[in-house]
Amino acid sequence: MPRLDLCSADEIAPGSAIKVENGDLVLAVFNVDGAYFVTDDLCTHGPGSLSEGYIDGDVVECNFHNGQFDIKTGEVVSPPCMVPIKTYKTTVENGRVMIDTD
Ligand code: FES
Numbered sequence: 001m002p003r004l005d006l007c008s009a010d011e012i013a014p015g016s017a018i019k020v021e022n023g024d025l026v027l028a029v030f031n032v033d034g035a036y037f038v039t040d041d042l043c044t045h046g047p048g049s050l051s052e053g054y055i056d057g058d059v060v061e062c063n064f065h066n067g068q069f070d071i072k073t074g075e076v077v078s079p080p081c082m083v084p085i086k087t088y089k090t091t092v093e094n095g096r097v098m099i100d101t102d
Contacts (some may be wrong), residue, residue: 009036016055017060024074027088029097030071032058038090038099042081053068 012031019041020027020068028041037058041051048064055061059077061068066079074087088099094102 002101004099004101006038006099007092009092009095009097012097015055017053019031019049024079025101027099028060030060031057032071036090036097038088038093038097039069039071040073040086043081044081044085045061045081050085 004022006022006029007018012018012029013052014033017028017030020029026041030037039050041049043050043062043064045067046064048062050060051064053060053062058069058071060071065080067079068077069081069085070077074085076082076084082090091098
């Protein structure tokens with residue numbers, strides 16, 4: 001299973017996210033109280049970029065129509081989003097945020 005090196009963990013402050021592009025993937029990399037999670041950046045509801053969303057604990061709110069996702073599981077927390085956001089198995093090794101892709 002290919003692993004991708006996305007960014008340095010210390011680029012992302014707790015409670016924030018950055019957008020990382022790698023090949024065809026456009027990802028949001030979140031730091032939730034020192035734990036790292038990666039999802040697709042594009043909201044499943046429309047053009048919203050989740051790395052630019054409002055983060056409250058482990059929930060991100062899309063800044064387009066205020067739909068919300070669980071950052072850890074990708075599940076929808078509140079509408080209008082209906083489809084979960086894709087998440088990636090994320091690890092930190094030697095200060096780098098890595099994901100497994102399938
Ligand atoms: S584009 Fe994200 S809630 Fe509509």
